[in-house]
Amino acid sequence: MADSMDHKGIEFRSYLFGIGSGHLAAGLQLTLFPWLIVGVLGESPDRIGVAQMAVLIPNLFFILWGGVLSDNRHLGHHLLRLYCLYTVPFLALLIAIFSNQLSYEIVLLFGASYGLITAFVQPARESLLAQAADHSLQGAVSRSSFVQFLASSIGILLAGSMDRIAIEVLLFAQVLLFLAAGYFFQRSYRNATPAAVSQTSWRSIVSGLQLVWQSKRLRHLMLLVATTGFFGMGAYLVVIPLLARDVYQQGASFFAALQFTFTFGVITSNLFFMHFHQLLKWPGRALLFSQMVRGLLVMLIALHLSPWLLFVVIFLWGLFSGLSMVLGRVVTHSESPHAFRSRVVSIYQLSFFGSAPLGAWLAGELIHAMGVLSSLVLMGGAMLLLALASIALSGLWYMRSEKPLNS
Numbered sequence: 001m002a003d004s005m006d007h008k009g010i011e012f013r014s015y016l017f018g019i020g021s022g023h024l025a026a027g028l029q030l031t032l033f034p035w036l037i038v039g040v041l042g043e044s045p046d047r048i049g050v051a052q053m054a055v056l057i058p059n060l061f062f063i064l065w066g067g068v069l070s071d072n073r074h075l076g077h078h079l080l081r082l083y084c085l086y087t088v089p090f091l092a093l094l095i096a097i098f099s100n101q102l103s104y105e106i107v108l109l110f111g112a113s114y115g116l117i118t119a120f121v122q123p124a125r126e127s128l129l130a131q132a133a134d135h136s137l138q139g140a141v142s143r144s145s146f147v148q149f150l151a152s153s154i155g156i157l158l159a160g161s162m163d164r165i166a167i168e169v170l171l172f173a174q175v176l177l178f179l180a181a182g183y184f185f186q187r188s189y190r191n192a193t194p195a196a197v198s199q200t201s202w203r204s205i206v207s208g209l210q211l212v213w214q215s216k217r218l219r220h221l222m223l224l225v226a227t228t229g230f231f232g233m234g235a236y237l238v239v240i241p242l243l244a245r246d247v248y249q250q251g252a253s254f255f256a257a258l259q260f261t262f263t264f265g266v267i268t269s270n271l272f273f274m275h276f277h278q279l280l281k282w283p284g285r286a287l288l289f290s291q292m293v294r295g296l297l298v299m300l301i302a303l304h305l306s307p308w309l310l311f312v313v314i315f316l317w318g319l320f321s322g323l324s325m326v327l328g329r330v331v332t333h334s335e336s337p338h339a340f341r342s343r344v345v346s347i348y349q350l351s352f353f354g355s356a357p358l359g360a361w362l363a364g365e366l367i368h369a370m371g372v373l374s375s376l377v378l379m380g381g382a383m384l385l386l387a388l389a390s391i392a393l394s395g396l397w398y399m400r401s402e403k404p405l406n407s
Contacts, residue, residue, distance in 0.1 A: 016143065021181035025174040028155040030156060036167075045368045046368040058116040064208070092106075094172065146270045159259075221328060234359020266318045290321070298379055301314075
């Protein structure tokens with residue numbers, strides 16, 4: 001038994017190394033990609049909205065399929081192949097930069113390719129978490145979330161140095177980090193014989209959707225997550241770089257500082273959850289409260305705050321966003337039968353990332369028509385109203401942790 005637990009610990013450490021490598025690269029991506037469009041190419045708000053939509057929209061069409069494929073495959077080999085695929089769009093982008101052929105269309109194609117691969121990576125990586133976990137599932141979610149956002153924050157800080165470090169060097173570093181992530185994920189999965197699946201892919205997708213719809217807890221969670229992705233993530237992806245460039249008249253380092261502050265808020269919420277999760281007996285109420293506060297914070301940014309106060313508000317936005325993320329993941333894992341876990345996780349991610357591209361497009365159009373600050377009032381107000389409507393209509397307010405979240 002002790003040897004088995006030690007072996008499990010080694011597997012989970014490899015999983016955490018994979019999470020760290022992959023999200024260090026993703027943190028770089030979070031800053032480099034929008035700044036290529038806003039800072040390097042100098043595009044308009046509506047075009048950055050379209051570009052962010054291009055990155056996210058593959059989730060809308062492929063993430064459910066990605067969940068089914070993850071349930072049918074050796075997750076270690078599957079993730080290694082997927083992470084190796086990331087090298088293709090990155091090398092193509094590097095060739096365009098070196099040959100002075102960089103254009104909006106090439107960056108758009110790069111973003112769509114990156115998003116397509118990510119649509120298959122996300123459900124496989126999340127499903128592997130439950131199998132590599134050494135102790136409780138809730139503890140594994142908390143630790144992986146902490147490593148994820150810590151690594152992302154380091155990547156954001158590195159990307160903020162693009163004024164001093166050539167962007168080509170940072171892009172090549174992403175390639176190496178993605179390859180390292182694939183290697184570590186392969187090491188963390190020892191089961192070489194995946195369970196046989198008798199259903200076709202489409203029937204598997206439908207069975208996952210039916211499971212979520214029939215579970216009141218999962219159904220209401222997915223609806224809340226979808227509204228969060230549409231208004232919250234859509235606003236964040238488009239507004240933050242435009243705040244830095246157009247409202248505060250700053251460059252890449254200020255943009256990266258905003259990104260880091262948000263991520264630091266997410267990390268802080270994960271630390272809080274790791275130590276005080278037992279206090280959250282009503283996860284639905286915590287989720288709804290988080291959405292209400294985030295709506296108010298987005299509206300507050302519209303007041304054109306002084307820079308120091310802006311950073312405080314961005315930190316709080318990240319804090320409540322992080323709480324929502326970790327609660328959503330814990331409830332999703334704990335409510336998902338083992339045989340359906342990748343499919344349920346992919347539906348959760350579809351709810352969040354599938355609605356985000358439409359939100360990013362809408363944010364870009366609103367900002368193009370009304371300006372950054374006026375658009376923030378509308379988006380924050382919509383988040384607040386939807387949270388209040390969910391309290392009255394969804395039943396999430398009465399969702400209690402009746403069974404342990406760590407099983």
